[in-house]
Amino acid sequence: MQIHETAFIVSTYRSYHEDISKDIYAELWNNPKTDTLIPSILETISKDEAILHSIRNRFFYEQMRSFFTKNNGGTLINFGSGFSMYQFLVEDNVSTIEIDKQDIIDYKKEKIDSWVLEGKLPYREIQYSAIDFNQRTEKEIIETLRPLIKNKPIFILLEGVLFFLDQNTTNKLFKVFKELQNPGDLVGSVSYLPEVKHTDVYNRLLKYFDSNNDTNDSFAHQTIPTSYYENIEGYLLKEHIDEFQLSKIYIPDSAFKDKNQILNENMYLLEKT
Ligand SMILES: C[S@@+](CC[C@H](N)C(=O)[O-])C[C@H]1O[C@@H](n2cnc3c(N)ncnc32)[C@H](O)[C@@H]1O
Numbered sequence: 001m002q003i004h005e006t007a008f009i010v011s012t013y014r015s016y017h018e019d020i021s022k023d024i025y026a027e028l029w030n031n032p033k034t035d036t037l038i039p040s041i042l043e044t045i046s047k048d049e050a051i052l053h054s055i056r057n058r059f060f061y062e063q064m065r066s067f068f069t070k071n072n073g074g075t076l077i078n079f080g081s082g083f084s085m086y087q088f089l090v091e092d093n094v095s096t097i098e099i100d101k102q103d104i105i106d107y108k109k110e111k112i113d114s115w116v117l118e119g120k121l122p123y124r125e126i127q128y129s130a131i132d133f134n135q136r137t138e139k140e141i142i143e144t145l146r147p148l149i150k151n152k153p154i155f156i157l158l159e160g161v162l163f164f165l166d167q168n169t170t171n172k173l174f175k176v177f178k179e180l181q182n183p184g185d186l187v188g189s190v191s192y193l194p195e196v197k198h199t200d201v202y203n204r205l206l207k208y209f210d211s212n213n214d215t216n217d218s219f220a221h222q223t224i225p226t227s228y229y230e231n232i233e234g235y236l237l238k239e240h241i242d243e244f245q246l247s248k249i250y251i252p253d254s255a256f257k258d259k260n261q262i263l264n265e266n267m268y269l270l271e272k273t
Helices: 003-016 032-044 049-071 102-117 138-148 167-180 194-198 200-211 226-230 243-250
Strands: 074-079 094-100 126-130 154-158 186-191 235-242 266-272
Touching: 003 032, 003 049, 003 102, 032 049, 032 200, 049 074, 049 154, 049 186, 049 243, 049 266, 094 102, 094 138, 102 126, 126 138, 138 167, 154 167, 167 235, 194 200, 226 235, 226 266, 235 243, 243 266
Parallel strands: 074 094, 074 154, 094 126, 154 186
Antiparallel strands: 186 266, 235 266
16 A cells, blocks of 8 residues: 555545545545555454544634634645645635655646636645655745745644654654744644553554555664653644543544544644744
8 A cells, every 4th residue: 555545544544434524525536556455454443444534634624614713714724735625614714835855746736737727626826845844954945935934824734644764763853843933823733642552453454554565665663752742842732632632622423432442633722842
């Protein structure tokens, strides 16, 4: 499996539970190849993956909507944006900068431009930037992005990406965020806690990636303790919640009973000081 395929999978998950994810445009990315991959993932790793990713999307959807409503617009910078569609779910006074690897960015821009022309998507102010976070320096990333930021304040999103990066690249990204943002701006981030390594479900996930990695598209399997977020220079940890807890809010009738049975990701909201 190539990393970009994970972006299609996550987007398809959101389309299965539009009422929870609130991503009414996710289905535009659905395709037969991803449709054939998903049943075996749900069977061999965990049947709850689609709903968990929808809960994750819902959390950031609510956070960014309240941030942009309070500030009457601004800029969303989505690092490792994959096929996420928040830019169309927020008001049109929000500009978006989408950042991902070249192949994703080229494909996403082409498809979105044509869907806007066809009237399948509303018009939004969107800029695209192809950056490989492992390969570009802190300075290069800042110099690429700074001229693209036209509106403030800034909400930065790093969703579903840290699992694929190592600690050095993660540190580099938070230094970039600190340079781009002003006090009061927010970062939303997602990662696994190190203790997830002791769960069967996480080991099934790693095994799945290892046995389906046909491309040497290697990645880090990063986990991050909450103390990392508590000690990021220039940021205050405002909120920390996991999908297990969020299930009680967004799917109260079928909330999860045991956090060790699910791939329980942790959501963090940091405020620039
Ligand atoms: C699982 S997808 C998540 C996409 C999206 N954020 C979401 O939640 O739907 C992971 C994304 O991270 C991107 N990514 C992984 N490593 C990256 C890197 N080194 N540089 C830039 N993007 C990267 C992938 O291309 C992919 O789009």
